[in-house]
Amino acid sequence: MNPLYVEAVGLVAPGLPGWQHSLATLSGAAPYVAQELAPYQPALLPPNERRRATQVVRLAFRTSEDALTGTDLPASALATVFASSDGDTDVMHRINHALAQPARLLSPTDFHNSVHNAAAGYWSIAVGSRLPSTSLAAHDASFAAALTEAAALTLGDELNTLLTVYDMRMPVPLAAKRPIAEPFGVALVLTPRRTARSVAALRLEETQQPETTLADAALERLRQLNPAARALPLLQLLARRGAGTAHLPAGGPTLSVTVTLP
């Protein structure tokens, strides 16, 4: 595959409340301190949708909105690829709990929020975009699978693309079956050609190498606590503004992402 270009990055996780606020930690200049995220009101959501938007939709918006601060490209001009290993598990819990009661009273809002593409749907409404959008899942490989799809879309169809990958904390009792202990959201604005604002070029290929782990024990722990956090080795390279290669777990062979300065 040809190289593609990163124009902006979004990041939201405990102790990493925005890309610009995380550069010192990711580049190794400051220690990682896990700090609970402050509540957030998505700026782009109209009031009607804001009332209905769940925590996971807010996380996807917060991450996407953070990335948009690094680009002049209008949100309405970006195709989108959203990905999440498990989607809206709070909603899933509420629905399954309701279905286990004799009355089986389902909230219509919960039901329409249960679709895996809820964040994509709210996003297209919020930014008024009819451009192509997809919503993916690949368990712990969700970030790599979605980055690959976004790259193939960006390069093949010559579209500027917003990639947003996120998972929320897993609620009890599902957490016993699929532990996701911290929320994490990562977004990239990708372009098929170099622009004045490009921060890095990415080249994707398969590798037989094992996935990259992080030297910092606290960040490595975070990497393992959430499927979207498997992006951290790449984020570290981008934060350091240097060249390097990150190996990320993918649905098939491991994905090698080589970062160079544009």
Next chain:
Amino acid sequence: MKPLRISHSTITSALGAGRAAHADALRDERSGLASQAFDDCALPTFTGAATGVDAVRLPPELAPWDCRNNRLALLGLRQDGFIEAARSACARYGAARVGVFMGTSTSGLHQTELAYRARDADGRLPEWYDYVRTHSPFSIAQFVQRALGAAGPALTVSTACSSSAKVFASAHRAMRAGLCDAAIVGGVDSLCLMTLYGFNALQLVSSEPCRPADARRNGISIGEAAGFALLEWPEQAARGALLLGYGESSDAHHMSAPEPEGRGALAAMRATLERAGLQPADIDYINLHGTATRANDASEDRAVFALFGAGTACSSTKGGTGHALGAAGILEAGIAQIAIEQGFAPRSLNTTEKDPELRAGVLLETRQQPVRRVLSNSFGFGGSNCSLVIGGGS
């Protein structure tokens, strides 16, 4: 775009298991919808259940993935020699060069519904319940990888009712980028309580067999299906239909209601024709999304009429199959291939009086005619739209 060969395919739904069963049911104008119990659902509705799902037993190596959705997946894989064709492709290209792209809306959610009823006094889920291998959206892609031995790129597309149409787009992107040499695409969605009670809560479920495009249509009948296709470059595979184009769009309107003017649907159909390098007159039959809700059929009709006028034969086949949700795209792509191979455009089943407000050329009788190219529509919650155009292989 450079077309992709659909070298092998299979579909299983309420109309039966495999392509021949679907061809017969479509010709005989037979519906698979029935007033039947699913689990202990007490709602007065008709469903399109696939026959024999509960009797499927997974072989030991696949047993950890056991749930209704993966049983339906295996039942589907076993039809039309699909397992052999896929394994042969893995042998020819190398397993790591064969990608798996699966669409589902609810995956094995019914397993979670059963598990929640079996929680202990402290609310803990039972030992037997395996969320990751049954309900997590990637379950179906992982299951298909394991069942067929494919080891290339793999992902699940989950965009509600457009999911298994959009797998064709994902597979084309991956093959065009050289990430894999062949792709197994498909979709599986199975009956579960959430969709029955959820669509009921939205007042979108009919108490009768659904009647697409009918003046008195009053909602959907929920179905289930499994379908699969093997995609290869035409140089590598001599026979089979062709994927000529696809188009994706977003409504940007509402989470669970289509944009009334059909602008999102129109954008998806236009993008499809443009990618295929075709004009509206090149399409011989349109397989509509046609869910039989008031809103869907009206907005889709506006889009179809705007692009094709009243002259192009079109119908929804959901009166026979029910709405297979995330598996509707692959099911109807399979029906498109049958229409091309056998030379007929199926009628809109259960439609007795066409809604006079609808202007597109909805077929009230099955039409024997050469069918060279079919456009198939799939639209989902969240305003996710995808159209495909499939053509004959010669």
